[in-house]
Amino acid sequence: MTAQLSNRQTGVGIRSESEKTFNKGFIGLTLAFALGIGLILFSIGAVITWRAWPAIQTFGFGFLVNSTWNPVQGRESYGALPIIYGTLVSSLISLVIAIPLGVGTALFLSEDFIPLKFRTPLVFLVELLAAIPSVVYGLWGIFVLIPFIQPFALWLHETLGWIPFFSTPPSGGPGMFPAGIVLSIMILPIITAISRDSLACLPPDLRQASLGLGATRWETIFRVLIPAAISGIVGGIMLALGRAMGETMAVTMIIGNVNRISISILEPANTISSLLANQFAEASGMQVAALMYAALVLMILTLVVNIVADYIVSQVKAKY
């Protein structure tokens, strides 16, 4: 009786069992999908390991140090050293170019060098750099960048040829050097965005205290702001490294796809992802397993780098 009275007063009916079950079911459904994300991540690793298993059994860890890649039936031999080398070196070249530019841009965009209403569109433009599809950078790299940097590559060889990295004359075509440049363009926005974020979330007191003591703007930046934000900046650089190692299309189109280790960055080379992009569609048998093995190596490399980066970036937020 009291229940009915209160129903009439509030306008709410008795909660039916079926609705309660439905409600629980809905919550359960969302939980299932949330767990599904973890499941996808896990199955990516599981499926690739499963498909790579024949190659892992045949080649073992020797795969990582062997440098022949011969898919000819009967003389098959697979080793990933040149492509691991290419992946690491092309990423390092891109970092060498992108770190100073990215951090410089981040400083420019986080301090008040220009009014906010000009800074906002600049931030947007830098973000746009990350949104342009990789394959478009590849096309641009082939027809615009490679011819454009040819004189510069020639100059590097002629003046700095005694350094092993520039020891061979540039072919005028694809190679490690243009690939590194395109990669640096693609990772610049990540370094810039994360460095800018970690600079921007520093408490204003830090800046004010330093300026109050009579430091100039750049003394403040170098001695207070950068040291305070350094872990965020390093985290951003790590994320960029992870991106650079996994980047595929632009690199595939301009690195030359030659499975050979050459100390000179003016030579063509290859990366794990570009080898996959080139050979996967036509591969069969053991070659597929070997490519899966290479993919597993790439996945582990990028996972480690990304998780470390994620950890560093999350530490920053806890600090202030």
Next chain:
Amino acid sequence: MSNLEPQRTGISLKKKPGSPRSLFDTFWTVIASLCMIVTLIPLFAVLIFVAIQGFSQLNLSLFTELPPPPGLSEGGIANALIGTIITVLLATAIAVPFGVLAAVYLSEFSGGNKIAQWVRFATNVLSGVPSIIAGIFAFGLLVSSGIVGFSAIAGGFALAVLMLPTIVRTTDEALQIVPQDVRWAAFGIGAYNYQTVLKVVLPAAIPSILTGVTLAVARAAGETAPLIFTALFSNFWPSVPPKGLLEPIATLSVLVYNFATVPFKPQQELAWAGSLILVLLVLITSVTARWASRQKTY
């Protein structure tokens, strides 16, 4: 020391433009400005070249005809346009319900428990997985096991894996911005959790969620690596679905990749035209997303 101020304070607080400290400041300001300019040069270089090379190709046949056979000119990229739309629609149909429901759990029901922490971590890790790995995953799971062949479905599945983290993250953030009062109000009049979420919280967050989805779609449309061995490519019109979903299918991004490296001029020109369409898509969605994210329900 001729004016009054320094006499009163004893030292000058005025910055001397010629002092080493000021010069040091000016020097680094110039360097930082140069960094900014150098960073933007490639953006404009890409935009300008794509515009110059692409706009001259824009005509009706581009959108209505098949690509020409090697050596011949004339023709278009219509099959790749249709293929991209089909593949991306498939990916969206998989990733959006999946991602939105997962985000609903994270933001509405988890209360920030251990599960939510792990799922957010997994989302972050998943967003760092290289796009080619998503393609390999789709190949290993669907194609090489014979579930589906090289097809729009396999390609759409790979793209969905790539879209998922973006959608989860943007939806999660969008839901968290919805004020708590709105939920209390809904509970207060006796609504169930599902009613609160589906009729009150989600509708309020729709603009921000849509922004995230659009950005993910634009990104997916430009993805190439996961498609070159899942959707493969085709020089012909896609068959009418559902048959068309099970056959290799052309996409814009793979067309750009394939045609960029062939020695034939007409194909290269189509590659530039395809790039222009992809870049315009990204530009338009980014600008609209910026504009839309300023519209708030609450």
